[in-house]
Amino acid sequence: MVQPPSEDGGAADPARAGQGAWSEPGQALYDAEEDAGLPCQCLAHDMEVADAAQPQPSARFCCCCARGRVPWICGTPGINSKTPCPGLGLFYTVLSAFLFSVASLFLKMIEDVHSVEVSAIRCVFQMTFVLPGIIYYKTGFLGPKGKQVVLFFRGLFGSGAMTLLYYAFQVMPLADATVITFSSPVFTSLLAWIFLKEKYSPWDLLFTLFAITGVLLIARPPFLFGSQVAGIEGNYTDHLKGTIAALSSAICTSSTFVILRKMGISVHYVLSIWYYAVIGLIICIITLFVIDSWSLPHCGKDRFLLVLIGLLGLGGQIFLTKALQIEKAGPVAIMKTMDVVFAFILQILFLNHLPTWWTVGGALCVVASSSGTVFRKWWKSSKEAKQNKI
Numbered sequence: 001m002v003q004p005p006s007e008d009g010g011a012a013d014p015a016r017a018g019q020g021a022w023s024e025p026g027q028a029l030y031d032a033e034e035d036a037g038l039p040c041q042c043l044a045h046d047m048e049v050a051d052a053a054q055p056q057p058s059a060r061f062c063c064c065c066a067r068g069r070v071p072w073i074c075g076t077p078g079i080n081s082k083t084p085c086p087g088l089g090l091f092y093t094v095l096s097a098f099l100f101s102v103a104s105l106f107l108k109m110i111e112d113v114h115s116v117e118v119s120a121i122r123c124v125f126q127m128t129f130v131l132p133g134i135i136y137y138k139t140g141f142l143g144p145k146g147k148q149v150v151l152f153f154r155g156l157f158g159s160g161a162m163t164l165l166y167y168a169f170q171v172m173p174l175a176d177a178t179v180i181t182f183s184s185p186v187f188t189s190l191l192a193w194i195f196l197k198e199k200y201s202p203w204d205l206l207f208t209l210f211a212i213t214g215v216l217l218i219a220r221p222p223f224l225f226g227s228q229v230a231g232i233e234g235n236y237t238d239h240l241k242g243t244i245a246a247l248s249s250a251i252c253t254s255s256t257f258v259i260l261r262k263m264g265i266s267v268h269y270v271l272s273i274w275y276y277a278v279i280g281l282i283i284c285i286i287t288l289f290v291i292d293s294w295s296l297p298h299c300g301k302d303r304f305l306l307v308l309i310g311l312l313g314l315g316g317q318i319f320l321t322k323a324l325q326i327e328k329a330g331p332v333a334i335m336k337t338m339d340v341v342f343a344f345i346l347q348i349l350f351l352n353h354l355p356t357w358w359t360v361g362g363a364l365c366v367v368a369s370s371s372g373t374v375f376r377k378w379w380k381s382s383k384e385a386k387q388n389k390i
Helices: 014-019 088-109 115-137 148-171 174-181 184-195 202-219 236-263 269-291 300-326 329-335 338-351 357-389
Strands: none
Touching: 088 148, 088 174, 088 300, 088 329, 088 338, 115 148, 115 269, 115 300, 148 174, 148 236, 148 269, 174 202, 174 236, 174 338, 174 357, 184 202, 184 236, 184 357, 202 236, 202 357, 329 357, 338 357
16 A cells, blocks of 8 residues: 655655655656656556556556545546536636736835835735745755755745836836736746756747847837837836836746756745745845835825735735646646736726837737747647657
């Protein structure tokens, strides 16, 4: 009989410690080198199993065979495994995009509160909800030795992306900042080619050029569009600062993805989020003292909006995580473009700011670029999976 995992995520049976340890659902549950050639006991893979109700100790299990903290076998008689409703993952993605967009709208409506202070409050919310997971999974607050430096940079780039994005929301149109941050998949491919030695095809180069073109159409620098730039919210200096902040946020997000890919499953995801919140809070507090902008909101409306931003951001992250648990990453990433649609709608309805044709053209370029990058990666991985199955 296969032993369940211990509380620290390792194998409960010492005899099986060398065959790979159980991990959380959604992560690899076996050592590929040692278990190579063993048949998967998952009936969902259309493989014949002699006795699924009595799995052999030497058999390996794929990630879809994990249910909670006890290893079940997919399709085992007597076990009710609910099939998710078709399209439920995409619905969760749209709901997540809507919550994130409303949180961004509330950020635009806040007065006399610096974006760094908003980021600090968001980090406090995140720490509050992640702390029970740290205690339950017994991961420790610093993480395993040898991974602390990587976790530090994950937290640094992740929190930096959030702070820069919040600043961009405050100084430039909501839709413009949202569109620019959607160029992150393109930069992820580029950084993965540089640091992880992943393949960078001519298609990736084309998508990168499309993304840069879209950013230029939104920023409209004077040396390309002349000194008279129409359709800018506020003054052009703030618009340019917001563009740089949004683009830097996209690059920081891409760097975070590359770090997480490099780190793999060796670190619990709860610990990764913990570093994100703690380092972000420390950086925000130091920044607020340096720029001398720490102040509590003067009116009750701003305080109420700050609480809603924290709750909506948390809700959006939860629904996005649930979407990725029951739906493939490719369709989820493409459906995430609804962020841009909601940003345009909310900007028109509540901020009375009509986007220019330059912004619409830039949005189409960036969305097409990011969607093309994601779709190509998804199609390529699906094709390789089918070949391996054959």
